[in-house]
Amino acid sequence: MGVNSETSTYDVVVIGGGPVGENAADYAIRGSERTAVIIEHQLVGGECSYWACMPSKGLLGPGAALAAAQALPGARERLSDVAPDPSAVLARRDTITSGRDDSSQVEWAQNAGIDVIRGHGRIVGDRKVSVGDRHIRAREAVVIATGSIASIPPVAGLREALPWTSRDATNLIDIPERIVVLGGGVVACEAATWLLDLGVRELTMAVRGSRLLPKDEPFVGEMVANSLTERGADIRFGTELDRVERPDAADSGYGRLHxxxxxxxxxxxxxxxxxxxxxxxxxxxxxxxxxxxxxxxLPDTGPLTVDDHLIVSGHPWLYAVGDVNGRVALTHMGKYQARVAGDVIAARAEGRNLDSSRYSAFADHSAVPQVVFTRPEVAAVGITEQQARDDGVDVTVADMDIAVAGTYLLDPEYSGHAKLVIDRARDVIIGATFVGAGTAELVHSATVAVVGEVPIERLWHAVPSYPTVSEIWLRLLESLR
Structure with a gap:
């Protein structure tokens, strides 16, 4: 330890200041005299606030609003243009991300009784963390909440070409006329949606597999691909990059042409x-x-293995929450894990037992909800029919187009589809998928049904309001009679 080093002690030390780390620290000390510190080497608020969830949805919103207005007679006649204004969209994005100024997030942490240390945190021993010359000891727990980073495939010349990653796409300043998007998952599909909104002239998607969004039901990728193709995307399935040449690549900053x-x-x-x-x-x-x-x-690559208390195997004082543990790479699930981990830390500090289900992150296994904000929207929870059959579950399905009074009111030519996967033996829903405008707001009701294991017979008494898109629930149940 150097002569200028400093040593501090906190009950809880969190490495990583995104929403996951913030939740873990907050839940671990809320309503107590315990102390916590967050160590962050970039921006407090993390990937979600500045480079992922928030800016991406800010970029997608205006195009979705114009598409909704374009669908309705009486509104479409008032539209002067069906494309968003790029400068206004980017300005709104900058407002949402506070221009990548994290002072309000730091203020929130301080108001919650959580200290913030700027710098790169490293574990140097049991319950011991260093940040530069500063040494920090944790009485109760160290929580790793460092998230994830974009992967660059080993393609000849690709890394040297300084390609955009999701951080550039969400913080774009220069709008390219021609772009190739490598990938067919959520980030690729959402980015393709807003890039086309903003005026990209030629957009090619190089997709290694045979469909978009391959983790979802097959109809999902088909409907999203059809929509992107209609809007001008050139989707090449079964395609990978062989090599890239860019002799004058330059690190010009996030969102600039490199x-x-x-x-x-x-x-x-x-x-x-x-x-x-x-x-x-x-x-x-x-x-x-x-x-x-x-x-x-512990290995310094790959995910950290944790149990359902989010405790790292073999280290009862160490927790890993969010993307870093490799369980589910979604902000809301990371925050869920953080709440569980924080409650576990608090309970152990106070000598309480961990028998309650609130101390176990079991939703990660089979009840993960997700929304993909493409056009059409995709909302799903649980497992697909194929995943259920692969697991040996005897299932029945309810599968139909979404066509109810509520959808007609949104768009006379509304196009959507819905599917429920039901465990026949238990008569409960284990998976639900909805595709179509407005379906993002359907997924939580499906999540409650899956997590609560609500019997189909009981769901008949959950009456959907009329006239809303949620009336599709009634039609799905009718198909099972």
Missing amino acids: GGPARVTLRGSGDTLEVDEILVAAGRAPATADLGLGAID
């Missing part, structure tokens, strides 16, 4: 595209490197 045009050669076809930018949306990896995990005999 140099001049790039030549992208596609594997298999040998086609070569000249594009202004490349967006890599090919997955993410847990941010575990350079955390000092070797000091406590």
